[in-house]
Amino acid sequence: MFSGFVHLHTHSSYSPMWGVPTLETLCEAVHTQGHDTLALTDTNGLYGAIRFLDVAKHLGLKPILGAELIKGQHRAVLLAKNPEGYANLCRLLSARHEQEPFEFIETVQRYRAGLVIISDDVVALTAWQAQVGEDLYVELTPGAELQEAVTFSRQSRIPPVATTRAAMLRPTDFEAHRLLRAIAENTTLSRLRPERCCASSHWLMPCSVIARALPHVPEALGNTRRIADQCATAWDFQTTIFPSFRQMSADGAFETLRTKTYNGAVWRYDVLSEVIRERIEKELAVIREKRFADYFLVVDEIVRQAPRTCGRGSAAASIVSYCLGITHVDPIRHHLLFERFLNAGRNDPPDIDIDFPWDERPKILEWVFARYGAKQAAMVANQNTLAARAAMREIAKVHGLPAAEIGKVLDLLHRRADFVEVTTDATLQTWAAQVCRALRLNPPWPDILFWAGQLQGHFRHLGLHPGGVVLVPDEIRRYVPVEPSASGWPVIQWEKDQAEDAGLVKIDLLGNRSLAVIRDALAAIAANSGRIIDYAAWDPISDAPTQELIRRGETMGCFYVESPATRLLLKKLWTTMPPARRAQADVFEYLVAVSSIIRPAANVFADDFVQRAHGQPYRALHPLLDTVLAETHGIMVYQEDVMKVAVALGGFSVHDGDQLRKVLSKKHKERQLRDYQRQFYAGAAARQISRAVVDQVWAMMMSFAGYSFCKPHSASYAQVSFKSAYLRAHYPAEFLAAVISNQGGYYSAFAYLSEGRRMGLTMLPPDINASDWAYRGCGTTIRVGLMHLKALREDFVQQMVAERQAHGPYRSLQHFLDRLQPETAQTTLLIKAGCFDSVAGELTRPALIWRLFADQSGKPVGYLPIPTEYSTQQKLAHEFELFGFPLSGHPLDLFTEVPAGLSTLPARDLAQHIGKEVTLLGWLVTEKVVSTKKGEPMEFVTFEDRTGLYDATFFPNTYRRYGHLLASNQAYLVTGRVEEHFATVTVTVSRFRPLSAPDAEETLSLEDDVSDPYTVEHDALSPNPLRHLHLDL
Secondary structure, eight states: OOTTOOBOOBOOTTSTTTOOSOHHHHHHHHHHTTOSEEEEEEETOOTTHHHHHHHHHHTTOEEEEEEEEEETTEEEEEEEOSHHHHHHHHHHHHHHHHOSSOOHHHHHHHTOTTEEEEEOOHHHHHHHHHHOOTTEEEEEOSSTTHHHHHHHHHHHTOOEEEOOOBSBSSGGGHHHHHHHHHHHHTOOGGGOOGGGSOOTTOBOOOHHHHHHHOTTOTHHHHHHHHHHHHSOOOOOOOSOBOOOSTTOOHHHHHHHHHHHHHHHHHHHHSSOOHHHHHHHHHHHHHHHHHTOHHHHHHHHHHHTTOSSOEEEGGGGGOHHHHHHTSOOSOTTTTTOOGGGTOOTTOOSOOOOEEEEETTTHHHHHHHHHHHHHHHHEEEEEEEEEOOHHHHHHHHHHHTTOOHHHHHHHHHHHHHHGGGSOOOTTOOHHHHHHHHHHHTTOOTTHHHHHHHHHHHTTOEEEEEEEEEEEEEOSSOGGGTSOEEEOTTSOEEESSOHHHHHHTTBOEEEEEEEHHHHHHHHHHHHHHHHHOOOOOTTTOOGGGOHHHHHHHHTTOOTTSTTSOSHHHHHHHHHHHHTSOHHHHHHOOHHHHHHHHHHHOSGGGHHHHHHHHHHHTTOOOOOSSHHHHHHTGGGTTSOOSHHHHHHHHHHHHOOOHHHHHHHHHHHTOSSOHHHHHHHHHHHHHHHHHTTOOHHHHHHHHHHHHTTSSSOOOHHHHHHHHHHHHHHHHHHHHOHHHHHHHHHHTTOSSSOHHHHHHHHHHTTOEEEOOOTTTOOSSOEEETTEEEOOSTTSTTOOHHHHHHHHHHHHHHOOOOSHHHHHHHHOOOHHHHHHHHHTTTTGGGOTTOOHHHHHHHHHHHHHTOOOTTOOOOOOOOHHHHHHHHHHHHSSOSSSOGGGGOOOOOTTOOOOOGGGGGGGTTSEEEEEEEEEEEEEEEETTSOEEEEEEEEOSSOEEEEEEOHHHHHHHGGGOOSSOEEEEEEEEEEETTEEEEEEEEEEETTOTTTTSOOOSSSOOOOOOOGGGSSEESSOOOSSOOOO
8 A cells, every 4th residue: 555645636525516525524534534735626616625624624634625617628737836826726716706708728827826737638738738837747547547647747757646537436336426417417317418517436435555556656646645645635714814995094094984983982972981981992902912903994885875774793792893883783782792803812703783674785795796896806605505305306307206206295295104103223224114104105205305314505606695795805716716606696605604604704795675674664754744854863771662562562563573472472472571670670681681582592591591581590500600691581592691600610821712603603614612521521520510500501501502693683583673663553554565566584474464453453454546566554544555466577567557657547447558558467457456446436346357348349338238247255265365365354365164063262351261161263373393302393373263373283293283283374173271371372183174174174194093191291392303304394
């Protein structure tokens, strides 16, 4: 065995739909073979480069950065010898994706400085050798074309180098590679052409196997070490690359920031107290030390392009951000921890997130790219991967299965797979076999499930991050490869975590529909009443009606606090809170906490939080927590609570505590998390804290894994929530019209219309002379807009409205036709929707349609009879067909079949039947599937009848029996026990069926007898359980 051999051409799963191994398995395999160095050369990109450096370092491997550049018939492996080579590699890869045509040979020659080039492309090698012969090698790979490459190397005197071109770890992985290729080529396995795949010999051969294939060119193996020694492996991406503000010097930028901050402080506070000045100076000192002034000024300049924004994230803890107008929450008033945003030990750049109204964000991005140019700016990527359901669907397609069967099986798996009892030691293959056996799925479905588990998570293509923009002071393509996105914006090849780890500064410019709701509602209020509300100065936190609305949980439509879970938690918190505590409790501060504690892994702590907020005595897990978590009653609610507890109990530094908090929110950080866990346990042991207590505290910390908020972020959201709630409390018609028009929120348009009726608002039908594209609210009425009329074009409606505004209302259908000469199909939609009813006189809707067609045919209409008007049921059906929901009634009006003698309870009366079994009518509003600690799915569903909303729970056994019946646009009979918890009322479902299907009790179940009683173990919900295959969608 040649001990000096180095793998210089390998592909991981970051080679889109080509490489089989993950970075972890690739590096582990190379380490197991006894190597100390590895080059990662994914196809046309550095998609996983930063992660590769981390994984390789952990295993003691020296990482070489490279890529295989491919275009048409040309290909070459490019390895970075030094930083100049890395920059040129980024430029080359960017050109490969952005330039059309891409001149392969000429572009590589232009940017080859600092690069080692390895290829068997005779034409390209000959051209490059004619220019400069150094750092050029002929690639020798065991296989059919080996001898041809050896011959060319000897004739051209270009030295050879041995590679494996490994796209697999072992020969048996070839099937996985073929599946990836078939998916990428959108073909079946039987039709997949061999030339669209790698050779079956392209696996991670150990040195001994390669040596046997190259006995006549031993120098090819030795050259791998020679090349590796020339390439940089001590890569350092720790230096932050800040954007430059108008090419100012560091001192000039800082003084500009200081001046702007103090000017803004006078605007915010009027009189600057010593506390305010000290906080400003403290923050400015850190900003100057870290050289962050340019960053703040750049963000300030962007924010000034829009009058309504929400600066959120940890930046809301900064008084500098507040004074600049980047954020709108006073960090002193709300006791926000600046160290969560910036601290002396923090090496990574600050992260400021800015929300803009969703329909204004494109113009903001246009401004940013116009200001900085595509040379300095690019969007952050989303690296789209094969998710579980997509993997199963795609693999089934390449097996040639029909679409109908695929859809049916996937739905069955989604509803039923988690109920299958599998052996505890099941491998992925045995798990797939057991699930398919239980669900009676024939081959090839066991193979499909197995390979879906193997291939889920494989990188497919780049998408756009919702709002992340990277700005650099010079040339972005020297730091990271850039590609064009489908929307036209340039996008870097890294997602946000790799971008941040590489020192790139990301600014999140995100679209927020609720800001547009607030904007449109304020405009309507000004138009209707003349009252002008200044968004920037408006602070409704102390408004009593708004506070009371939030206490009642009547927050449907209000930003971030309208979900069923949040509304229920608000009711639990405030309805039974003792009057003395209620009088002192700060509604805004509790709303901040509620916004943070509603997260998947924190459900188990919500009830404890409510009980303690009500004054129930409790003992903290440790006395130190009484002080650290005093404001949240001894429960960790915010991300910075992780940092504070780590410092107090584990002896962490502030920097280490902040890094632990950060690691909890990141993917691919399991190893670092284990290191911090050991550090925390050791620090707690040194303080004589019992292991049992440490276990419980660590479990609470783990509830922040993935999705969680810091307090400044929650405070920023809560402020927008308060503004939404204020509008709902004082201007409900304008508010709900804006909610529906912006098509945002948790619920459907129909659900909001129903809520409006419950609030006492009148819904006015669509009208040719009164409706616009959007909904309009005024006083106690909402006029339905035309935007939800299916197939009605917006440009036609805008033309219709403009004509009406310019020349007055339409007097009749004929008057409308004469003025607009509209398409027959568009006008028919308006007639069937009732838009001409107000000008129709004695004419019915059928009569109007007859006259429309007569007009289009050029025939006189005077002789036409007047048909009978559509019945109420027909009109409801038309509304359902045209809008997707009824306007003149409730959808339950369409379902008249109720079993004889069955009495149904109105939802508004549920509170009078606590502990009793009742039957209700129900129209599904929204649903949420969760998993118990046992990994069994269950579901929370919100229904409504004609009298109100109610929340229902399908525990696992009930969900097993009836879950497949849940669907939108369907009426149900819901039977269950009425439960009360903290004065909130819910229904635990026991029986369930569609109203229009009397025989639906004949439901599918996995076992004949599903009589296992529900146990208290189901009460503690958990996020997705660790399973072989995540079937959650």
